[in-house]
Amino acid sequence: SDLNGRVRFDFDERISESVTDGGLATAVTVSPVTGDVRVSHGRSSLTVWLDGGFRPGLVYRVTLLPVVSDLFGNRMVNAFEVIFSTGGDAVPTATLAGEVWDRLSGQGVDGAVVRAVGADSLVHVARTDDRGVFALRYLPAGDFVLTAFQDIDRDRDVGARETQGSVPASLAAGDTLLIDIPVIAPDSTPAVAGVGRALDSVTIVVEFDDFLDPEASSDQISVRLTREGVE
Numbered sequence: 001s002d003l004n005g006r007v008r009f010d011f012d013e014r015i016s017e018s019v020t021d022g023g024l025a026t027a028v029t030v031s032p033v034t035g036d037v038r039v040s041h042g043r044s045s046l047t048v049w050l051d052g053g054f055r056p057g058l059v060y061r062v063t064l065l066p067v068v069s070d071l072f073g074n075r076m077v078n079a080f081e082v083i084f085s086t087g088g089d090a091v092p093t094a095t096l097a098g099e100v101w102d103r104l105s106g107q108g109v110d111g112a113v114v115r116a117v118g119a120d121s122l123v124h125v126a127r128t129d130d131r132g133v134f135a136l137r138y139l140p141a142g143d144f145v146l147t148a149f150q151d152i153d154r155d156r157d158v159g160a161r162e163t164q165g166s167v168p169a170s171l172a173a174g175d176t177l178l179i180d181i182p183v184i185a186p187d188s189t190p191a192v193a194g195v196g197r198a199l200d201s202v203t204i205v206v207e208f209d210d211f212l213d214p215e216a217s218s219d220q221i222s223v224r225l226t227r228e229g230v231e
Helices: none
Strands: 007-010 028-031 037-041 045-050 059-064 080-085 094-102 113-117 123-127 133-139 142-149 164-171 176-178 181-183 193-200 203-208
Touching: 007 080, 028 037, 028 045, 028 123, 059 133, 094 142, 094 164, 113 133, 123 133, 142 181, 164 176, 164 181
Parallel strands: 094 176, 094 181
Antiparallel strands: 007 045, 028 059, 037 045, 059 080, 094 133, 113 123, 113 142, 142 164, 193 203
16 A cells, blocks of 8 residues: 555545644544644545655554534534554454543543553544543553543644653453543642641641542641640
8 A cells, every 4th residue: 555645634625724723734643643734625635644654564543623613603513534554464453442530620621632551652642522531442452541631732742731641551462441631730839737626525627728549548638736825
């Protein structure tokens, strides 16, 4: 096959040139990531290719996100995906799927980028839907680190100030593994204890000025009680 070939999405009517606020390239994800994504706009089509072409021996997923509208402002309802192989061994069939959710609100995160990196250092990528759900299909077996983040600056990389989270995952051949990724905005300042009050005769409630990690072990907490006026 032509590794310098292109993928074209054709529509049944003319589409708006204003595809998305982040530019044409943000309308498409190509997984695994092996080069910069390029997108050109036609009257009723979008054409996608990679700088340097596609690499041999891989299974690619080219996903058109639901951001394209016609000239009347009617937007796509669902994402559309093209999957193809550039040769090599049998197509892997393992899948990682789940939900990216905000640890503060408990809600799914819309439009988050999800990256899965295995031992071969290839970066597999997907985006969450409006419920925070993602799916990474056609993955090889192995151990992965999944990182989810809100790509605020649209540079396709994790920024120090962007909401993010990471979890490990292990896949066997043919597995479908459901895994959730909690994310939270970075915070460089510690939580400071403020108001303390007695809830009852044996319980004291202490309120902090920031959110605490609900998964932190109580072994990390040290408390000292003293009587008023006594050191």
